[in-house]
Amino acid sequence: MFIDMLTGISYLQKPEAVKPRLAENFLPHITVQIPCRNEPFELITSRSIQSALNLDYPQDKLTIMVVDNSEPGKYEQLAQYCQEHNILFVHREGKDGGKARNLNIGLGLKPMDDGQYYIPQSDLYFLTDADIEFPASILQDSLPEFQQNLRLPFIIFESDDYANENFFNSSLAAVNMVNNQGNVRIEQYGFTTSGGYGLFYNRHAWNTVGGWKEKFVGEDWATGVAIRTASEYFDKGKRLEYVKVIDRTPENLERLKIQQERWAKGGIETLSKLIPALIKAKHVPWNEKIDIVWRFSFYATMAYSSVMLPAVTVVIATLLPVNNISLLTPLIESWRVFIIPLVIAIAFRTIFWATRQNWKLAIKNITRVIPATIAYSGIGLAVMRGIIHGLYDKKKIFNITPKGQNLNENELLRIIQKNWKELLFGTTLLGTSLFLPIQLFFVGIAGICYLVSPFMSLLKTKEKKTPEN
Numbered sequence: 331m332f333i334d335m336l337t338g339i340s341y342l343q344k345p346e347a348v349k350p351r352l353a354e355n356f357l358p359h360i361t362v363q364i365p366c367r368n369e370p371f372e373l374i375t376s377r378s379i380q381s382a383l384n385l386d387y388p389q390d391k392l393t394i395m396v397v398d399n400s401e402p403g404k405y406e407q408l409a410q411y412c413q414e415h416n417i418l419f420v421h422r423e424g425k426d427g428g429k430a431r432n433l434n435i436g437l438g439l440k441p442m443d444d445g446q447y448y449i450p451q452s453d454l455y456f457l458t459d460a461d462i463e464f465p466a467s468i469l470q471d472s473l474p475e476f477q478q479n480l481r482l483p484f485i486i487f488e489s490d491d492y493a494n495e496n497f498f499n500s501s502l503a504a505v506n507m508v509n510n511q512g513n514v515r516i517e518q519y520g521f522t523t524s525g526g527y528g529l530f531y532n533r534h535a536w537n538t539v540g541g542w543k544e545k546f547v548g549e550d551w552a553t554g555v556a557i558r559t560a561s562e563y564f565d566k567g568k569r570l571e572y573v574k575v576i577d578r579t580p581e582n583l584e585r586l587k588i589q590q591e592r593w594a595k596g597g598i599e600t601l602s603k604l605i606p607a608l609i610k611a612k613h614v615p616w617n618e619k620i621d622i623v624w625r626f627s628f629y630a631t632m633a634y635s636s637v638m639l640p641a642v643t644v645v646i647a648t649l650l651p652v653n654n655i656s657l658l659t660p661l662i663e664s665w666r667v668f669i670i671p672l673v674i675a676i677a678f679r680t681i682f683w684a685t686r687q688n689w690k691l692a693i694k695n696i697t698r699v700i701p702a703t704i705a706y707s708g709i710g711l712a713v714m715r716g717i718i719h720g721l722y723d724k725k726k727i728f729n730i731t732p733k734g735q736n737l738n739e740n741e742l743l744r745i746i747q748k749n750w751k752e753l754l755f756g757t758t759l760l761g762t763s764l765f766l767p768i769q770l771f772f773v774g775i776a777g778i779c780y781l782v783s784p785f786m787s788l789l790k791t792k793e794k795k796t797p798e799n
Contacts, residue, residue: 354388357387357388357391357473358391358452358453358454358473359391359392359393359451359452359453359454360387360391360392360393360452360454360455360456360469361392361393361394361395361436361450361451361452361454361455361456362382362385362392362393362394362395362455362456362458363395363397363433363436363455363456363457363458364378364379364382364394364395364396364397364458364459364460365396365397365398365429365432365433365436365457365459365460366396366397366398366400366408366432366460367398367399367400367425367429367432368400368401368404369400369408369460369461371407371408371411373460373461374408374460374461375408375411377460377461377462377463378458378459378460378461378462378463379394379396379411379412379415379417380463381458381462381463381464381465381466382394382417382458383415383417384466385466385468385469386466386467386469386470387469387470393418393451393452394416394417394418395417395418395419395420395436396408396412396417396418396419396420397420397422397432397433397435397436398419398420398421398422398432399421399422399423399424399425399431399432400421405421409421420435420436420442420448421443422435422442422443423443426544427440427544428544428547428549429526429542429549430541430542430543430544430546430549430553431542431544433457433541433542433549434541434542434544435448436448436455437450437455437533437536437537437541437542438450439537439540439541440541450533452533453532453533453534454476454530454531454532454533455530455531455532455533456468456469456529456530456531457526457527457528457529457530457531458527458528458575459526459527461577461578462527462528462575462576462577463575463576464487464528464574464575464576465573465574467573468487468573468575469530471572471573472485472487472530472570472573475568475570476532479565479568481563481564481565482532482564482565482567482568483531483532483535483557483561483564483565483566483567484524484529484530484531484532484535484554484567484568485529485530485531485567485568485569485570486522486523486524486525486528486529486530486567486568486569486570487528487529487530487569487570487573487574487575488510488513488514488528488569488570488571488574488575489506489510489528489574489575489576489577490507490510490574490575490576490577491503491506491507491510491577491578491579496581496582496786496787496788496789496790496791497701497786497787497789497790497791498581498582498583498705498783498786498787498789499579499580499581499582499787500579500698500791501698501701501702501705501786502579502580502586502702502705502706503579504698504699504702505698505699505702506579510571513569514569514570514571516621517568517569517621519617519621520617520618520620520621520622520625521558521566521618521619521621521622521625522554522566522567522568522569523550523551523554523555523567523622523625524550524551524553524554524557524567525550526549526550527575527577528575528577529550531567532564535557535561535564536553536557538557538560538561538563538564539553539556539557539560539561541553543556546596546599546600546603547592547595547596547599547720548592548593548595548596548597548599548600549596550596551596551597551600551626552596552599552600552603552604554567555600555604555605555608555622556604558608558611558614558618559604559607559608559611559614562613566618581787582745582784582787583705583708583709583745583748583749583752583783583784583786583787584744584745584748584749584784586705586708586709587708587709587712588712590629590709590712590713590716591709591712591713591715591716591719592716593629593716594629594632594633594712594713594715594716594717594720595716595717595719595720595723596720597626597628597629597720598626598629598630598716598717598720598721599720600626601623601626601627602720602721605622605623605626608622609623629713629716629717630717632706632709632710632713633710633713633714633717635665636707636710636713636776636779637710637711637713637714638714639661639664639665639772639776640759640772640773640776640777641759642661643658643661643770643772643773644758644759644762644763644766644773646658646661647762647766647767647770647773648762658769658770661770662769662770662772665772701786703779704778704779704782704783704786705783705786707776707779707780707783708749708752708779708780708782708783708784709783710780711751711752711755741787741788742788745784745785745787745788746784748784749784752780752781752783752784753780753781753784755777755780756776756777756778756779756780756781757777757781758777759773759774759776759777759780760774760777760778760781761777762777763777
């Protein structure tokens, strides 16, 4: 019966008869969850909290909840701000369970520091990170999705990447924009992954698996897979594109490495520990199973193509006589397997924008796909570390991507200090490639990517893409 209360409609009402928006007297109570740890005060109050305060939703049916586990001296100002703005602020000590523990406290599934359990006021929760912004109408616009599908466990909102700092993150944002739109279409037929922000979800779906998976670094992906595996009642989630949240693209390689290493670790954990059970689940169709295995293998593919393939090629090539280059044919062909999809992706994206009569974006896509590929190639070593830790490291280290902090004034020195492993690896690959047969030129290309990607953030861009745009 909770779904009747949640949607304001009966089981006998047909989805196609539902109005675009719910009448105000049928609007359910919603809780906005904002988990945080050591976030800069100005960042969280000007982005996620400000967006929550601006929501076009009845205040008597809305709870804004900040669950924080910051260190002493880094949350007191935020606590005072929340009190002044009628925001529920919950603080806990320690890092156990990471972000997932904060979210479970907000769901009333784990105790607060005083041993008491929070009593949920809502069936629907909207989860956002500290640095995410979203439109005031996001709840009103998306609620009909739950009304039309009573078994919908969650909605995940597509993100519009905000990036105007430099050539590094503006290139990533340009490519991510097309990838995001592709996700919407792929997930219509494949598996819909839950996310750690921009997630509008039914807490009862989360209760079926005991809440957010605290033992996984990728708690968002892991929980979504667990719900789909365990519950025959709830359908798969749905990704929306007509309502978007605003995310920030990491502005340099070191921050991208922190983010992607954590995601790689979370992805490989989920793939190795939870996907086998999903594959055995009879109520999950095969198209979803194939899609999720393919996508969760992405980081392993990245590590192979950007680290293992060039490194193994160098080792073998230096030990073989030049006239035995034919023995390296499998490695050469393996590299072609990865370069062909890249060319296809560039062509597809270009055609996509051109057919929409937006030649400006089509040309921009060509000029940004290559630098974005170089940037992503530079995180190969970090992705490899994440995969190794995901497979063999039992410690759960929840590294948070830095947000909003001022960078070192000497950017060049910072780049060398933070990326010396990538620079050393790139120098080795490029230097060795000069003595290898021309057929192994991809080793040198990989080396150039590692050498160039750390310095791309030094190139400032004149683009001014703002959240309002």
